[in-house]
Amino acid sequence: MAIDAIRRVKRDVVIANRILARQDVLDAYGHVSIRHPHDPEKYFLARSLSPAIVEEEDIVEFHLDGTPVDPAEKRPLYLERFIHGGVYEQRPDVKAVLHSHADDLLPFSISKTTRLRPVIHNVGDMGETVPVWDIADKFGDETTLLVTNMAQGRDLAGCLACNRLALMRGHGFVCVGRSINDLTRLAVYIPRNARVMMAAMKMGDFISLSKGEIAARQKLDTETPALLRGWEFWAREAGVGHLVGDD
Numbered sequence: 076m077a078i079d080a081i082r083r084v085k086r087d088v089v090i091a092n093r094i095l096a097r098q099d100v101l102d103a104y105g106h107v108s109i110r111h112p113h114d115p116e117k118y119f120l121a122r123s124l125s126p127a128i129v130e131e132e133d134i135v136e137f138h139l140d141g142t143p144v145d146p147a148e149k150r151p152l153y154l155e156r157f158i159h160g161g162v163y164e165q166r167p168d169v170k171a172v173l174h175s176h177a178d179d180l181l182p183f184s185i186s187k188t189t190r191l192r193p194v195i196h197n198v199g200d201m202g203e204t205v206p207v208w209d210i211a212d213k214f215g216d217e218t219t220l221l222v223t224n225m226a227q228g229r230d231l232a233g234c235l236a237c238n239r240l241a242l243m244r245g246h247g248f249v250c251v252g253r254s255i256n257d258l259t260r261l262a263v264y265i266p267r268n269a270r271v272m273m274a275a276m277k278m279g280d281f282i283s284l285s286k287g288e289i290a291a292r293q294k295l296d297t298e299t300p301a302l303l304r305g306w307e308f309w310a311r312e313a314g315v316g317h318l319v320g321d322d
């Protein structure tokens with residue numbers, strides 16, 4: 076018998092955690108969530124645990140304000156879960172959210188002169204604009220740089236605005252998707268895009284994707300077999316291929 080929609084989503088959160096850890100988008104830190112399939116005011120995210128070891132029973136259901144739906148939930152939770160609720164609140168189109176500290180992106184979060192741009196085809200749908208959020212702009216220079224409350228989560232979501240990706244100064248990034256596959260596939264290639272751009276910058280002038288190319292990539296249906304292929308392959312590579320099917 077096919078598993079129900081909630082179990083499917085919990086398994087997909089596990090798969091996304093394992094893939095993104097295996098692909099070095101996440102390390103001991105960072106997290107990925109999926110919006111509740113029936114109730115847009117809730118989302119699923121792991122308890123405080125490193126992504127590479129997340130299992131189905133570690134997935135917690137949250138209200139958008141970061142409170143667990145089950146009042147009996149007493150396990151430690153991610154301090155930065157407010158990133159997810161902040162984005163879901165402001166972006167009804169978003170079904171999955173990732174927060175990562177991948178260091179390939181960090182130079183672009185602190186550079187005063189160079190903005191991250193899409194330079195390889197796989198990330199054309201990350202869009203032309205990658206805003207940089209500086210927590211100090213609104214919350215002063217004595218924070219830990221972590222997003223530890225809803226006010227900070229909402230401010231970050233406001234900086235992300237309608238974009239797919241926002242960098243967080245000296246900290247990491249937030250990336251969003253219309254589905255978990257859409258998010259995971261893009262996120263796998265975002266650090267690679269940053270590495271290619273850094274390498275090209277050392278060589279001199281370089282070419283970014285054009286507005287037309289970005290628009291064409293954004294029109295692709297991410298749920299077709301061609302763009303779903305990575306999900307199953309990466310899941311198997313990460314040791315969770317058995318969770319992909321509905322049984």
Ligand SMILES: [Zn+2]
Nearest residue numbers: 155176246247
């Ligand atoms: Zn963080």
